[in-house]
Amino acid sequence: MKLYDAGRAPNPRRVRIFLAEKGIEVPLVPIDLGRLEHKAPAFIAVNPLKRTPALELDDGTVLTESIAICRYFEELHPEPPLFGTGPLECAMVEMWQRRIEFGLLGTVAAVFRHLHPAMAEMEVPQVAAWGETNKPKVLEFLHFLDRHLADRTFVCGDTFSVADITGLVAIDFMKPARLAVPDDLSNVKRWHADISARPSARA
Numbered sequence: 413m414k415l416y417d418a419g420r421a422p423n424p425r426r427v428r429i430f431l432a433e434k435g436i437e438v439p440l441v442p443i444d445l446g447r448l449e450h451k452a453p454a455f456i457a458v459n460p461l462k463r464t465p466a467l468e469l470d471d472g473t474v475l476t477e478s479i480a481i482c483r484y485f486e487e488l489h490p491e492p493p494l495f496g497t498g499p500l501e502c503a504m505v506e507m508w509q510r511r512i513e514f515g516l517l518g519t520v521a522a523v524f525r526h527l528h529p530a531m532a533e534m535e536v537p538q539v540a541a542w543g544e545t546n547k548p549k550v551l552e553f554l555h556f557l558d559r560h561l562a563d564r565t566f567v568c569g570d571t572f573s574v575a576d577i578t579g580l581v582a583i584d585f586m587k588p589a590r591l592a593v594p595d596d597l598s599n600v601k602r603w604h605a606d607i608s609a610r611p612s613a614r615a
């Protein structure tokens with residue numbers, strides 16, 4: 413199998429962090445988004461949607477969508493569980509993963525994609541007003557998350573999960589999007605510092 417990766421881009425990084433937490437090594441195929449390699453015929457043959465990451469299995473099957481790829485590895489290598497254990501915890505992880513993916517990663521991505529000059533060739537058309545519209549949405553979600561983290565180590569309690577991975581990547585993606593976590597959100601800052609200190613965060 414091989415994982416089509418894209419350097420600093422947030423979604424491939426989610427998968428790399430997930431793999432690092434599991435201690436799984438998968439050969440990486442670097443795709444240079446800046447050079448629009450993902451829009452070249454060779455990669456379109458892998459993922460016609462022209463997005464990374466993509467996991468190609470030995471029989472040629474291709475999985476895309478970061479969370480689908482992570483779920484595949486969770487089934488292959490259940491330890492440590494990163495999607496929760498038991499009906500309630502699994503549902504909580506799913507709920508928070510989706511909340512953070514849509515409420516934070518998605519809104520930060522909208523700011524980056526629609527306002528950053530480097531995205532002009534990739535996000536066509538760039539709609540600056542949509543980027544600006546998402547800035548307060550990012551802040552609103554961060555305040556919500558800060559209240560939630562007041563009495564929790566990780567997003568879903570005492571156990572690190574894929575919801576924390578999506579959160580880490582989303583917060584780190586704020587830097588290129590030229591956004592910052594407000595200083596008074598001390599719970600988000602403490603949680604982000606803790607999960608950034610895990611070896612997997614270097615992936």
Ligand SMILES: N[C@@H](CCC(=O)N[C@@H](CS)C(=O)NCC(=O)O)C(=O)O
Nearest residue numbers: 421422423463464465477478479534
């Ligand atoms: N929902 C997809 C999103 C994939 C995605 O948007 N990947 C970005 C990199 S973070 C990409 O390949 N962008 C290329 C482009 O927008 O043209 C996932 O979770 O994997």
